């Protein structure tokens with residue numbers, strides 16, 4: 001598969017010794033001609049191409065998550081019942097991404113005045129010799145794939161037994177779990193703007209619990225409700241862990257900022273997870289009921305297939321956005337965007353399922369946007385500080 005140049009391939013040539021990386025936390029990022037001990041998020045300068053990518057990935061997360069969750073709810077509401085199938089559909093659509101390996105991405109022109117771009121052939125060959133071994137890549141993808149599988153199955157159980165509002169509420173705890181893992185595993189720094197953003201996002205999604213329960217699954221026993229609750233909490237924790245591990249793997253093992261690296265980080269774990277789901281589907285005997293399920297689906301057979309195909313595409317779009325944001329920004333930023341998206345689901349439910357619009361939903365949305373802006377403002381501050389530092393050492397401030 002072609003490792004197409006996606007970001008700034010030349011920047012990757014700059015080696016930062018491990019002990020320095022550990023100190024700077026988020027700092028595989030090839031920074032460091034300018035020592036930037038104060039940058040809170042990343043010490044890499046952000047150009048307009050970076051902002052465009054981040055905006056695009058954020059759009060992928062928001063749209064993929066909303067459509068995927070709504071179609072997942074529709075599947076269960078209209079007669080779908082297979083947790084293994086729902087999980088498989090969520091991750092098994094990865095072959096669609098294979099086409100992206102062939103997209104030519106713009107190569108950054110080599111700017112000899114840019115101190116962040118390393119053109120020294122010796123440094124380039126040093127970077128090549130740091131390429132991860134096949135064994136470590138296999139270990140990374142197998143481990144991440146197993147976590148993806150556990151996570152996908154737990155989410156499937158949660159969505160089956162919980163009302164979508166309660167489900168979304170519990171899902172927002174993934175941000176708290178991710179903040180915890182990011183602190184310990186990624187040495188994430190917490191500034192007042194970031195803390196403000198996290199608090200607002202958590203309050204915003206907490207408001208979702210006050211929604212009407214018109215969408216509750218019917219006839220769920222207290223035991224199954226409790227099971228749905230516990231599974232969703234565990235899913236949120238494992239998702240927070242997954243994103244933090246993605247970040248570590250990118251920065252310590254993969255050490256490449258290419259579209260190919262993003263795709264590999266999705267395709268191989270998804271392949272592992274899909275194999276586990278297929279084994280689960282057959283091992284659990286759920287596959288035996290699929291024939292009847294498709295016959296009895298309330299919207300008809302064609303809609304059944306379209307529903308599952310739509311879910312598969314939506315979740316791939318979401319995953320592309322999520323993993324892209326982990327590489328370009330951080331796992332915490334990526335997770336924040338998906339929590340910003342949680343109040344969007346009830347708003348769409350107003351449009352598509354005829355749910356009632358109320359003040360709580362609007363309030364949740366406003367708080368989510370405020371939280372998001374607060375986080376992005378931190379990026380702006382870091383960028384401005386870096387520009388000033390670069391200008392003071394004679395860089396072009398780009």
Ligand SMILES: Nc1ncnc2[nH]cnc12
Pocket residue numbers: 091144148242243246265266267269270319322323
């Ligand atoms: N590495 C990964 N991180 C998050 N979600 C994924 N889905 C498939 N692979 C993934």
